[in-house]
C-alpha cells in the first residue's frame with residue numbers, strides 16, 4: 001500500500017474534522033476589556049436596546065448582524081488603493097460591471113451604449129428598495145407584494161409606499177419535525193391562489209435568497225423555478241432579494257438532486273435565469289462593508305411591462321444618491337466590491353463558512369437548547385418559546401429581549417431579537433399585541449471574522465443562561481411600543497432583577 005492508497009482510506013468525515021480554515025488572519029484587532037458591571041451600566045443607559053450598546057464594549061462575539069461586518073481579504077484592501085474617485089463612470093464601475101455580468105449573467109448589466117439603463121449601484125440594500133418601491137407605489141393603489149419572507153426594511157419600504165407586504169412562508173418552517181433542507185421556500189399553493197384572484201394588484205413578486213426572516217433558510221432551485229413559472233403564468237414579474245445568493249447556491253449544491261456536480265457559479269447563473277430583476281445588499285455575499293444594487297433583466301418581463309421605470313429610478317437616484325455609476329459609494333468601495341463578489345462564490349470559502357454556522361448550531365444543540373433546524377447559511381436562530389418552555393415567561397414579557405440583554409451584560413456577546421418584539425405590532429386602541437408567527441433570537445455570524453472556538457464560547461454562555469431560565473425576568477417597554485420598526489428605537493427595563 002502506498003501513501004495515496006492510505007489517504008484514500010480516510011473517511012471524508014474524519015478529514016472534515018481536522019479541516020483548517022481556508023484563510024489565515026491578515027491583521028487582527030484587540031478587543032477592549034470591560035467587566036460585566038461596566039457592560040450592565042452601559043446597557044441600562046442604552047435602555048436594554050442592543051443596537052444602542054457601544055460596539056467597543058462587546059468583549060464576546062458581536063453577532064448582531066452578518067451585514068457589513070465581513071473581514072475583507074488582503075486583495076480587497078489592496079483594491080481599495082486602486083479606487084478611482086472620479087465623479088461619473090469611474091474605473092471601478094467598469095470592473096464591477098464585469099463582475100456583475102460574470103456572477104449573475106450579462107443580461108443584468110447592459111454594456112451596449114444607448115440601451116435603457118438597467119443597472120443601478122446604491123450605497124446599500126434598503127436604498128435600492130426605497131427607489132424601487134417608490135416608483136412601483138406610483139403605479140396605483142391597493143397594490144400588494146408577496147414574498148417568501150420580507151426582510152424588515154423591505155417590508156417597511158413597501159408599506160411606506162402604501163403597498164401591502166405579504167409573507168408566504170413555507171409550512172415546513174413552522175414544523176420543527178420537518179427535516180427539509182429548504183425551509184426558506186415560498187408556499188407555492190398560497191402563491192398561486194393569490195395570483196389567481198389578485199394578480200392585477202401585484203406589480204412584482206419577490207423571493208428572498210436565503211430567507212432571512214424565515215430563519216436564514218435556503219430556497220431550492222425547484223421552488224425558485226416554480227415560483228417564476230407561476231408568476232409568469234399570471235404575467236407578474238419575479239424579483240430576488242439576492243443578498244445571500246452564494247450561500248443559497250451552496251445549499252442547492254449540497255442538498256438538491258442534480259446539482260452536486262455543478263459549480264457554484266453555474267448554479268448562481270441558473271438561479272438568475274428565473275428572475276426578472278433583483279435588489280441586493282452587497283454587505284452580505286458581496287463581502288464588503290457597504291454597497292447595494294438594483295438590476296433589471298434585459299429582455300425580462302419587468303422591463304417589458306414597465307419600460308418607463310428605469311428612467312424613473314434614474315431620476316430618483318440622481319436626486320437621492322448620485323449618478324447610477326457610483327450610487328452613493330466611493331470609488332474605492334466599488335473596487336473592493338468587484339473583488340469581493342469573486343470570493344463569495346468560491347467552494348472552499350462557502351464550505352467553511354456554512355460549516356462554521358452548522359458547527360455553532362451543533363454546539364448549542366449539544367447543550368440541549370432549541371434552535372431552528374437545520375441551521376441556515378448565515379445565522380443560528382434560537383427558538384425563544386422553547387427556550388422558556390415550562391417557565392413563567394409570557395409572550396408579553398418579551399423573553400427574547402431579556403435574553404439578548406442578559407447575554408450582553410453577563411458574557412459580552414451581542415445577538416438580536418427577531419421575534420415577538422421586532423415583528424409584533426401594538427394596537428393602542430385595543431391595547432393588544434399582534435404577535436408574528438416566529439419568535440427567535442438570531443445569532444448572525446459575520447463572514448471571515450470569528451474562529452470556531454469563539455462561537456463555542458457563545459454556545460456555552462447560552463447554556464449558562466438556560467440553566468437559570470426560571471429566574472430570567474421579562475421586560476417592560478418604557479419607550480416606543482407603538483412605533484414602526486420599534487426594535488431599533490425602543491427602550492426597556494427588567495420587570496425585576498432577581499437573576
Ligand SMILES: Cc1ncc(COP(=O)(O)O)c(C=O)c1O
Pocket residue numbers: 067124125126127151153154208212241243281282283291292
Ligand atoms: C434579506 C435582506 N434584504 C435586505 C437587507 C437590507 O440591506 P442593507 O442593510 O444593505 O440596507 C438586508 C439586510 O440585512 C437583508 O438581510
